[in-house]
Amino acid sequence: MRLCRGLLATARPLPSDVWQFGAGRPRVAVLEGVHGNEITGVEVVKALVEDFTHKGLGIREGQLTVAIGNPLAVAQNTRYIEEDLNRCFDGKSLETSELEKKRAAALSPYLEGLDVLLDLHATNKPSTPFARLPGPIEGRRQRFQVAEDLFLSSLPTSCQTVLWDPHELIAGGSMTDEFALRHAPDGWDGWDGSYGSYICLESGQASDRSSVDAIYLAVLQCLRKLQMLGPLGFEGRPGPGDKKPRAWRHFEIMEKFSLDHRGFEWTNGHGEYNFQVVPAGHVYGRKGQVELRAPEGKESYMVFPKVRNLWAEGRPLGWLARKLEPEEL
Ligand SMILES: [Zn+2]
Known part of the structure; x- marks a missing residue:
């Protein structure tokens, strides 16, 4: 070859x-x-x-x-x-x-x-x-x-x-x-x-x-x-990657929330980092007088919470995800 x-x-x-x-x-x-x-x-x-x-x-x-x-x-x-x-x-x-x-x-x-x-x-x-x-x-x-x-x-x-x-x-x-x-x-x-x-x-x-x-x-x-690397592919390089087993967690995005004319603020310490837990029914933000509340039932997880310099009217501020049960994968 x-x-x-x-x-x-x-x-x-x-x-x-x-x-x-x-x-x-x-x-x-x-x-x-x-x-x-x-x-x-x-x-x-x-x-x-x-x-x-x-x-x-x-x-x-x-x-x-x-x-x-x-x-x-x-x-x-x-x-x-x-x-x-x-x-x-x-x-x-x-x-x-x-x-x-x-x-x-x-x-x-x-x-x-x-x-x-x-x-x-x-x-x-x-x-x-x-x-x-x-x-x-x-x-x-x-x-x-x-x-x-x-x-x-x-x-x-x-x-x-x-x-x-x-x-x-x-x-x-x-x-x-x-x-x-x-x-x-x-x-x-x-x-x-x-x-x-x-x-x-x-x-x-x-x-x-x-x-x-x-x-x-x-x-x-x-x-x-994929058997794509030529004979020099791994010369001088460390060997196989990390083989330790890991406990994969799977999440699915359920809803998004976007900025509108009412403005927005995070509440109760939410929006700080990815996969931050939002307990069921908790208020995580406010648009004017309107509270944004996580779904009832199971806890939600905040994903891609936007930093303020990316906020724009009509654009998402973040998404709520739920954790999948093993049998759902
Ligand atoms: Zn990116």
């Missing part, structure tokens, strides 16, 4: 800040900087490009695409310039002058027909690391198992949380992983007769770079499991 190194000539010129190595299947993409202030992934992508371009790492089989999602936003260390790029992968953004929509249109072909997508993100408020997985309730156990086998099991054991959004309450299906799932290879049998895997990893708070090395190694481990 020929060892492919560096940039390969492709039929179409690559967009800026997109690199491709190898050809054929499996097709894997590693994205970062879809949000420009989430820098852990930037370091991972820099390391991948450096190692595949200059340090002898080679793709033996299949194709690896590595991309910085929103390079202008990365340069300005801001979430986005005109519009949240991770709300633009709805397949409708082809004819436009808006910066992020144009970028989504340019990146979309590289997210089609993928066997694996690893989209590296971080959160704006403190968070345990977690994976957000796309798709409907049906089949999610299988999708989780493939994701765990290929990537999640190689992450540090601090990552043992999975967030599902089967009703597409975060972005109406316009995020990278949702797009990739919709454009999966026919029958999702991309490799080894199994499902493809489309994973958004939230590595923790955006200012924390401590997980860069571990995520980088987990990405390499994923490529190794």
Whole structure:
């Protein structure tokens, strides 16, 4: 098998800040900087490009695409310039002058027909690391198992949380992983007769770079499991990833709440961090005189509570999730 190194000539010129190595299947993409202030992934992508371009790492089989999602936003260390790029992968953004929509249109072909997508993100408020997985309730156990086998099991054991959004309450299906799932290879049998895997990893708070090395190694481990790495693939690198068992917790987003003309304030100490517990029936916020109350029954969990500089009328302030019972997966 020929060892492919560096940039390969492709039929179409690559967009800026997109690199491709190898050809054929499996097709894997590693994205970062879809949000420009989430820098852990930037370091991972820099390391991948450096190692595949200059340090002898080679793709033996299949194709690896590595991309910085929103390079202008990365340069300005801001979430986005005109519009949240991770709300633009709805397949409708082809004819436009808006910066992020144009970028989504340019990146979309590289997210089609993928066997694996690893989209590296971080959160704006403190968070345990977690994976957000796309798709409907049906089949999610299988999708989780493939994701765990290929990537999640190689992450540090601090990552043992999975967030599902089967009703597409975060972005109406316009995020990278949702797009990739919709454009999966026919029958999702991309490799080894199994499902493809489309994973958004939230590595923790955006200012924390401590997980860069571990995520980088987990990405390499994923490529190794897909038998994509050439003979030099693991030379001088640590061996298999973290094999310790972990107690996965699964959550499902149930409702979102958005800013309107009444304004908003968090109450009772809520909105501080991801997966913060909101007891059943508790008031977690206030819009003017109207209290926002968690559902009765079981406790809820706050996810993606927005920092104040991201508040905008008509836009979400956060979401409430519930913990899934083991039999629900
Ligand atoms: Zn993000």
